[in-house]
Amino acid sequence: MQTLLWIYTLLPLAGFLVLVLVGKRFPRGLAGFIGAGSVGASFLLALITGIWFVSAGAPEAGYTATLGQWVTAGALSVDFSLHLDALSVVMVTIITFVGFLIHYYSVDFMKGKGDYHLFFAYMNLFVFAMLTLVLADNFLLLFLGWEGVGLCSYLLIGFWYQEPANDTAARKAFIVTRIGDVSLLVGIFLLFVSTGTLNLAGISQGAATAWTPGGGLATAAALLILGGAVGKSAQLPLQVWLPDAMAGPTPVSALIHAATMVTAGVYLIARTHVIFALAPVAQLIVAIIGAATLLYGGLNALTQVDIKRVLAYSTISQIGYMFLGLGVGAWTGAMFHFATHAFFKALLFLGAGVLIHVLHEEHNIYRMGGMRKAQPLTFWTFVIGVSSLSGVPLVTSGFYSKEAILSGAWTFGQAGTLFWLAGAAGVLLTAMYSFRILFFAFTGDPAPGSAAEKQAKGSTGGATLRMQLPLAVLATFAVILGFLFMPGDLGGFRPFAHFLEPLFASVRNAPEPAAGTSFVLQLAVTAMVALGILFSYFWYRKERGKRKQHEDAQSYRGIRRFLLSGMGFDVLYRVLFTGSFNGVATLLQRDWISAFFDGVAWVNRFAYRVMTFFQTGLIRWYLMGIGVGIVVLFALVVFV
């Protein structure tokens, strides 16, 4: 069991090493087999471990598997040590399962797009780092995984590095998340100083005894950890990198920037929930950030024309829901939303990937249309995806997971109603933007003169079975997963919550509203969904004849432009940080310190000029020099 833990963590690393060292000589089939196979095997082992864990009664203490010692220095002792408990079982199963499906999809998707083996190498490395992150038993190993996924994110966003824009996006993602990482690192130092250990369980115990609830240190630590989570999970105010990260290949967006890595912040907060419970202010800030971000993402998703950017802002918004859930104490609800989101968002990204693939890199939804007939399976799975994302009641997993968070928000004291209203408004926005892409991309007539028109006539290639199979599997889970977490008034069957609840037993858990209230709230949310769908339908009716006019996003003015640019955060940060830094740098270019160093350089250059003047390369000049020198010397000896 403990060995199994290490085997399935290291399998993707082995895949990475093989592919990166000798993969270049492999035929494409073998590279794809190793890439997808290592994650597939990892998933099977993780599943076995998970089933074993559940059948053992899901012991709260979990299992620890130590491979060896990493660092010892004085009081500090860190092991290469993995820890399996209910939370990591959930994370690991989803990471490897969704990860495997996306790898499998990529086998055909990445065909003919260059550097095939490297793509799978980086993806495998990512899965390894992500597993390390969620299984780590101590903060240092967690941080190793944390930075590892950041590195892979950077490598894969800039995967098509010949395009300068992709490089810029990759650097932006790396640098912005690094801001959060510094905060997290300082938080880890603070935790170590206060509790004397880096072990996650040890910190949870130590923090409870070392700090008083609501104390300054506890709040500082929680806020620093939150800083790391905000960076990684693209929450306000560090959300700017995620929309640009869509420059990477679509499977990357599905795996890293939707299903797994960006939810690492959610995992981190859930993992350190004891610290957040000690700092109610910080936990309230988590909820506020979540509520603000879910509205921010939903609003910006409304006017994007690039299908992947809609989904990116949607991811920002949905992770906002998870943060809201964590903030109001709906721990299991937040983790459940992570699980359902991983499936339906990966599904939506892979579906978008099919469109982009068959339409030859067309991203603009106004230049699509009519894909329902050309790609029926993609269409139907996409319908399931957007329904789940919007939270269509009863039949989709998104409804149940959002319901778990929203009911938790409702019972969160005074501010609860506000949080619930923000969440409900977010539901409206979600339904609006998600059905907008469904209508524009799939229904109606194809945009005239576009690749979609050719596709409708069946004159270009379609998606292969290997790309459609993962869609079907993900769509199935996007539906059935919801039945693992039913609210009290709808049967109350929730094994998922019961599985995780013991972990969060020591802190406040959001209670469920009374059955009657709960029902009314659900009705209200349902009305929001219906309203959103209706709105996007009329929007589509109004604009479908004017595709040409709207396809050029550069022509947008006013509010549309404001939302298209992500509410101007990029401009703001450019002025505030890049601009001011450049200004200071320009000023400092001419201060006396640099004048001094310029002077040193000038003296050297002058001396060099003088020296080279005499070095003519003409031997007769040298002889002349010698001759004159001798005469001068004699003159000195004789006359002086």
Next chain:
Amino acid sequence: MTVIPPYYGLILSGLLFVVGLLGLLIRRNIMFMLISVEVMLNASGLAFIAGGALWGSADGQSMFLFILALAATEVAIGLALILRLHKHRETLDSDRASELRG
């Protein structure tokens, strides 16, 4: 028999040396530069002889023998270098071989 005053030899040696030096500085043909160096060497040899005669010592003459041997080796090496230069750049102009200019 009139004895030639030794300083005549020194003057002649000085004149020869100056002629050699001027040749070395003025001629660009490396062949003539080598010959000029020979002239200068012999000028210094003459100075040794004259000095030896002046002080009645054989040291001057033995030193001349050394210079003679030195000149022979110098010519051998110099000619070899000139041959290489000629083969390499088809010229004997010393100013053309100026790669070491800074």
